Amino acid sequence: GAVVSQHPSWVICKSGTSVKIECRSLDFQATTMFWYRQFPKQSLMLMATSNEGSKATYEQGVEKDKFLINHASLTLSTLTVTSAHPEDSSFYICSAPPAGGISSEQYFGPGTRLTVT
């Protein structure tokens, strides 16, 4: 199946700093990617939809100025957590559906563990 990678796999940062997480589709093009957040023992929560060539759309309750998303190319989306705080510590996961699919199989990255101290 198709592969989605994330970098870094884990990161520790100090409160107040910004962190960038990359999501890449390695062997297919993705005009749309999704960013999720997962807290321990909780479900994945969709944060935003990343659209190549246009602005991201954010789910209700997600601060767009805090979680900056840039879909720079058909294979790369980045999520920047700005002015990170300890409550932003979580597992961030991206996903990318195959082009032309309608809610069919989608491919998830391995996730990025963010710890804010």
Added chain:
Amino acid sequence: SQKIEQNSEALNIQEGKTATLTCNYTNYSPAYLQWYRQDPGRGPVFLLLIRENEKEKRKERLKVTFDTTLKQSLFHITASQPADSATYLCALDSTGTYKYIFGTGTRLKVLA
């Protein structure tokens, strides 16, 4: 509000038996329902998709049923193996735009 319920308690079964996991939902009319496997510290891995007009889907040792009247999906793993031990998530989408809502998952442990 929309709610997806999966058994939060871990399910322990003996190797070789059939594991059955449940996904119930309320206040929702999904057109698509997916099942994923998630290992600790990893992203989910897609297993099966079933559409609202389908009753059952199979893939190798996996079987999914979808009952829109009962608002329930059942996920079966036959001839279970210790390697099947993981957390299994169900996810629902009503729009066809990949905006899935995920359940909290059920942890399955297959005992050798």
